[in-house]
Amino acid sequence: MTPTHQPRARVLVSAGSIGLAVLLAGCGSSDPEPEEQEVPSNTIPQPEVEADDTVRLPLAMVSPDGQAQAAPLSGEGTLEDEQAPGSPVEETPDGEQAQEIEIARTAAFGCDDxxxxxxxxxxxxxxxxxxxxxxxxxxxxxxxxxPAFSNPLAASEELSVDSVEVEQDMVRVALSGEPVTTGECESWQILTQIETTARVATGATDSEVTVDGQPLAELLGLPADRDPLQINEIER
Incomplete structure (x- = not known):
């Protein structure tokens, strides 16, 4: 979907500079081939770069009411119904279009969201x-x-993204500013939006989110010691 505004981090780069590594073997090398590492099951491949150097950003938003009932997922992540709620395309007030295709969904959390x-x-x-x-x-x-995908994180306009770093299977998101929430249910939604977006964008299986050095979960009054939420990639 075309954003309603320009992201602050829009910089033109070549397709080869985003997540692409090429191993060149020297002629006659006798080094053994590296062992294949097992890919964790609780992960989504990070966004692919298109031929024109563009990428489709993964945006985690709260599912419409009844999403799990209206378009349930099988154990393999396939949609049991062909259509998920939400308009395929929506025109924003400035005339731009937003794509509303659901590519993944988390397990239930917080207030059964x-x-x-x-x-x-x-x-x-x-x-x-x-x-x-x-x-x-x-x-x-x-x-x-x-029905609407909602973005409670939009109210936290004073938040800034300082860095997103990946170390092995962990993505660490450092924010600054102040999150805005109306209560416990929305606090869970905001935390899960950030964690899910960061994990899907990087392919990490776990996440750590801080605001001015303090864990976001602690700042929101939520349990800090939690297992990573399962993210199911949707297959159609």
Whole structure:
């Protein structure tokens, strides 16, 4: 979906500079081939870069009411119904269009909510994770589509993304500013939006989110010691 505004981290880069590594073997090398590492099951591949150097940002928004009932997922992540709630395309007030295709969904959390991952239209950025989080924070619309995917994180406009770093299977999101929440249910939604967006954008299986050095969960009064929430990639 085309963002309603320009992300702060839009920088033109070549397709080869985002997540692409090429191993060159010297002629006659006798080094053994590296062992294949097992890929954790609780992960989503990070966004692929298009041929024109663009990437579709993964945006985690709270699922529409009844999403799990209206479009349930099988154990393999396939949709049991062909159509998920939410308009495929929505035109924003400035005439731009937002794509509303759900590509992944979390397990239930907090107040029995789920978070859906939808994708933006192709965007040029050197850091998809930072750009996706900045889009959610700067979003001028609280909801998208009908039934609506909602973005509670949009109210926290004073938040800034300082860095997103990946170490092995952990993605660490450092924010500054002040999150805005109306209560415990929305606090769970905001935390899960950030964690899910960062994990899907980087392919990490776990996450750590801090605001000015303090764990966001602790700042919101939520349990800090939690297992990573399962994210199911949706297959159609």
């Amino acid at each position: 789920t978070v859906s991952v939808i994708r933006s239209v192709p965007t040029v950025t050197e850091d998809p994770a930072v750009a996706a989080l900045e889009f959610l924070i700067d979003d001028e619309l609280f909801s998208h589509g009908s």
